[in-house]
Amino acid sequence: MPSVLKLNVAFTAPHATTAIRLPALFTENGLLISHLRFLYSKRNKSQSWIERNTFAIQLLLKFIDAHQHSDMSATELLQSFVDALNFGTLDSQQIDELNLYWFPRRVADVNTLLSHINLYCDYIDGVYGHELPNLNPLRRATKAEERIRWCAYYKRQANCFLNHLNHPSPNKFSMSRRVQAPSAHVLSVESVSRFPDEHFERFLQYGFTNQAGKFDLCSILIVMLMHYGGLRLSECFHIYTHDVAIDNKTGAALISVFHPSDGASPSPDFTNRRDFLNLQFHLKPRNEYPRSHRLYAGWKGSLLTARNLSFNVMIFPHIKAIEFTELLRDYLTSRINGDHPFLFTNSKGQPESKKNFIKKYQKAIERIGLVSNKHQGTSPHSHRHSYGYRLATSGFNQLEIQKAMHHKNPDSCLVYIKPQDDEIREKARVLGL
DNA sequence: TTATCTAGACCGGTTCTCCA
DNA sequence: TGGAGAACCGGTCTAGATAA
Numbered sequence: 001m002p003s004v005l006k007l008n009v010a011f012t013a014p015h016a017t018t019a020i021r022l023p024a025l026f027t028e029n030g031l032l033i034s035h036l037r038f039l040y041s042k043r044n045k046s047q048s049w050i051e052r053n054t055f056a057i058q059l060l061l062k063f064i065d066a067h068q069h070s071d072m073s074a075t076e077l078l079q080s081f082v083d084a085l086n087f088g089t090l091d092s093q094q095i096d097e098l099n100l101y102w103f104p105r106r107v108a109d110v111n112t113l114l115s116h117i118n119l120y121c122d123y124i125d126g127v128y129g130h131e132l133p134n135l136n137p138l139r140r141a142t143k144a145e146e147r148i149r150w151c152a153y154y155k156r157q158a159n160c161f162l163n164h165l166n167h168p169s170p171n172k173f174s175m176s177r178r179v180q181a182p183s184a185h186v187l188s189v190e191s192v193s194r195f196p197d198e199h200f201e202r203f204l205q206y207g208f209t210n211q212a213g214k215f216d217l218c219s220i221l222i223v224m225l226m227h228y229g230g231l232r233l234s235e236c237f238h239i240y241t242h243d244v245a246i247d248n249k250t251g252a253a254l255i256s257v258f259h260p261s262d263g264a265s266p267s268p269d270f271t272n273r274r275d276f277l278n279l280q281f282h283l284k285p286r287n288e289y290p291r292s293h294r295l296y297a298g299w300k301g302s303l304l305t306a307r308n309l310s311f312n313v314m315i316f317p318h319i320k321a322i323e324f325t326e327l328l329r330d331y332l333t334s335r336i337n338g339d340h341p342f343l344f345t346n347s348k349g350q351p352e353s354k355k356n357f358i359k360k361y362q363k364a365i366e367r368i369g370l371v372s373n374k375h376q377g378t379s380p381h382s383h384r385h386s387y388g389y390r391l392a393t394s395g396f397n398q399l400e401i402q403k404a405m406h407h408k409n410p411d412s413c414l415v416y417i418k419p420q421d422d423e424i425r426e427k428a429r430v431l432g433l
Numbered sequence: 434t435t436a437t438c439t440a441g442a443c444c445g446g447t448t449c450t451c452c453a
Numbered sequence: 454t455g456g457a458g459a460a461c462c463g464g465t466c467t468a469g470a471t472a473a
Contacts, residue, residue, distance in 0.1 A: 051466085051467095052436095052467095055466085055467080115434085115435080232438080232439085233438090233439075234438070234439085294462080294463060294464085298437070298438045298439080299437095299438090346461090346462080353462075353463075354439095355462075355463060355464085356461075356462055356463080358439090358440080358441090359460095359461075359462075359463095360461085362441090363460085379439080379440065379441090380439080380440090381438095381439060381440080381470085381471090407472080407473095
């Protein structure tokens with residue numbers, strides 16, 4: 001049985017009226033209540049953040065538990081924890097006496113985990129104060145709460161976890177430099193992240209067919225929104241059927257993407273989309289479901305350009321907006337409708353899940369003989385890269401690309417228009433340099 | 434630097450299709 | 454009709470990428 005178990009529990013804080021679901025850590029001595037209270041204090045953070053924090057504390061508790069019978073000092077033990085994260089726990093013979101079997105982690109990952117532990121330790125300090133804990137020393141402490149209080153104490157005294165985020169005094173520096181996390185390397189990996197243009201039409205035509213040989217129009221439309229509209233995958237799952245209109249003059253589809261909760265309701269009877277989903281369908285905005293929920297779809301805070309808290313999808317090239325309309329008509333007449341407002345549905349009429357789309361997307365990639373891999377540009381996000389690059393190579397300037405991709409910061413689009421090594425080599429060759 | 438979203442691996446349950 | 458295999462769908466976990 002593992003020394004630390006994670007279970008999702010319904011937690012009701014004192015004086016609160018409703019319970020919220022949070023991950024709780026259980027050791028052989030019971031629930032680590034201080035961590036649950038810490039998570040409650042951070043309940044406005046994302047699901048990803050809460051998961052990552054819980055995972056970091058879980059690793060720390062497991063490591064301390066594995067060293068119960070060690071004669072290391074507390075500082076050495078915590079230093080050893082940082083080393084175990086960095087270099088793993090297997091020796092050169094691939095043997096792990098601690099029975100943890102951790103593999104080496106990337107520097108950035110280690111820093112993230114240590115940052116989470118640091119935050120929790122700060123919270124413990126705030127609750128118990130800065131005095132020396134009147135407890136068994138760390139090595140002899142048996143209760144997880146006691147161990148965490150000692151970790152918070154040593155973190156403050158010896159900066160054991162995150163020296164690089166604080167500013168140690170000179171007399172502490174010599175020790176803390178031995179135990180700090182390493183600096184991350186500055187790295188720009190050359191990778192092909194745009195969808196290969198030469199395969200895209202074939203991908204749409206032959207990738208998405210079901211068992212009966214019919215087109216999976218739902219998936220095709222989602223891919224078109226990403227490839228020709230530059231949408232992130234998650235944004236597609238927030239679109240309602242009401243959010244699509246047709247330009248009567250050109251026949252082009254006009255698509256708006258609204259903020260999932262605060263965006264204007266399609267009906268004036270409701271305050272906003274949260275109100276609409278709740279009262280009309282007993283649903284929540286999809287970014288507010290837990291990450292493990294089938295309806296979950298993230299929201300990355302795109303730049304909203306309309307007062308109704310939405311932005312318009314800029315389909316490029318324009319001819320594709322007309323093709324989108326034609327496919328959309330076929331889709332809407334053939335889809336199974338369900339009790340929800342979402343545009344994209346699965347084979348049962350329920351809102352299409354991101355997870356299911358990704359499975360079908362990968363299958364489609366394999367059908368045309370490619371491998372689904374983001375480094376080869378065959379992941380859903382690669383279409384957003386293709387969109388940004390297409391705008392850049394068609395002569396749009398940085399500000400125009402920023403607006404089309406709905407970035408708040410003009411520099412954010414640079415990653416999408418970054419040239420690849422072979423393109424620079426080719427340019428140099430053409431120039432004869 | 435920090436917070437958040439995406440990708441991918443692995444697993445399991447259910448439903449569908451084919452065939453003996 | 455029942456078994457085998459494929460397809461579909463969902464859950465969990467971790468690492469990497471992106472954006473502010």
